[in-house]
Amino acid sequence: MTQDFSYEQIDAHQHYWDPARGDYGWLTPALSTLYRRFAPDDLAPLRAQCGVARTVLVQAAPTVEETRYLLDLARHDDSIAGVVGWVPLDDPHAPDLIAELASEPKLRAVRPMLQDLPDDRWIATANIARGVEALIAHDLAFDALIFARHAEALETFLMRYPALRVVIDHGAKPPIRDGAEGSPGFAAWSRAITLLARFPQVHCKVSGLATEAAPGWSDDTIRPFIAHLLASFGAQRLMWGSDWPVLNLNGDYARWHACAQRLLAHLDVRERAAIFGGNAAAFYRLNIDPAANPAANPAG
Structure with a gap:
């Protein structure tokens, strides 16, 4: 059933891909649920069911060719409000x-897929200054795909580039399978989140949590992790994302959307509007009328 929302919802993190393109090293036939083409027509009915108007499309291959592929999709689909691409920053x-890619109006950020790099400290030690300064000059943001173990290196990076807008993908992938409060994994993850949330230029996505949980997850499984993200970043620096179709490994679009809505139902309407749309629009500088988002329009 389509829900009635008084604000425009934006999915801040989803993917489209085509394995036939050949540059998704992680995407193999063994991942049978994901090993096919996913395109805007596949997501459209799921978005409609949940009242999600637009999305931020995020890269899934560390190639410039895939970024061009995503930008081409975005040119022909108004539901794609922005693209997070990939460039070799070093x-x-x-x-x-x-500079060339930034001429595309829907390119809004880049993501170097830090979780997959062999050196956990790459973001702090690599020779990427000229690339990062170019991102800042072109008003592009930075998606940080990390685990808790990357937090100290990312802290060094954040101190070095305070003018760069950064968003942590998937809540830094907490070890939900290993348990919640009281577990060593939760303690290490929560410390990392607290550390990174000290930086005002850092936002965080409420996405990817279902994938990190064991099968059969429930609201109670996810609750302590969302609670810590909310306590650390506040409603004005969180944004909801589906991580579809990766989400299909351990859930589905409607189930995850409803879970997040319930776990954030205690917030007021402007805070919910911020998390489910307004913050993504502001952070990614999306070309969206602010009047559609009460959270970004205090007079509305």
Whole structure:
């Protein structure tokens, strides 16, 4: 059933891909649930069921070619409000490439897929200054795909570039399978979140949590993790995302959307509007009328 919302909802994190393109190293036939083409027509009815108007489309392959593929999809689909692409930030030609890609109005951020790099401290030690400065110059943001173990290196990076807008994907992938409060995994993750939330330029996505949970997860499974994210970042620095179709590994679009709505139902309407749309629109500088989002329009 379509729900009635008084604000425009934005899914801040979803993917489209086509395995035939050949540059998704992680996407193999063994992941049978995901090993097919996913396109806007697949997501449209799921968005409609949940009242989600638009999305932020995020890269899934560390190639410029995939970023161009996503930007081409975005040109032909108004539901894609912005694209998070990939560039080789440590390449000497990164500034020129960023300038070229930034000419596409829907490119709003880049993501270097830090979780997959062999060096957990790459973000603090790599020679990426010229690339990062180009992101700032073109008003592009940075998606940080991390685990808790990356927090100290990311802290160094954040101190170095206070003008760069950064969002942590998937709540830094907490070890939900290992238990909640009282478990060593929760303690390490919660410390990392508290550390990173000290930086005012950092936002965080309420996404990917179902994937990190064991099968059969419930609201109670997810509750302590969302509670800590909310306590750390506040409603004005969180944004909801589906992580669809990766979500299909351990849930579905409507189930995850409803779970997040219930766990955040105690917030007032402006706070919910912020998390489910307004914050993504503001953080990614999406070309959306602010009047559609009460959270971004105090007079409305």
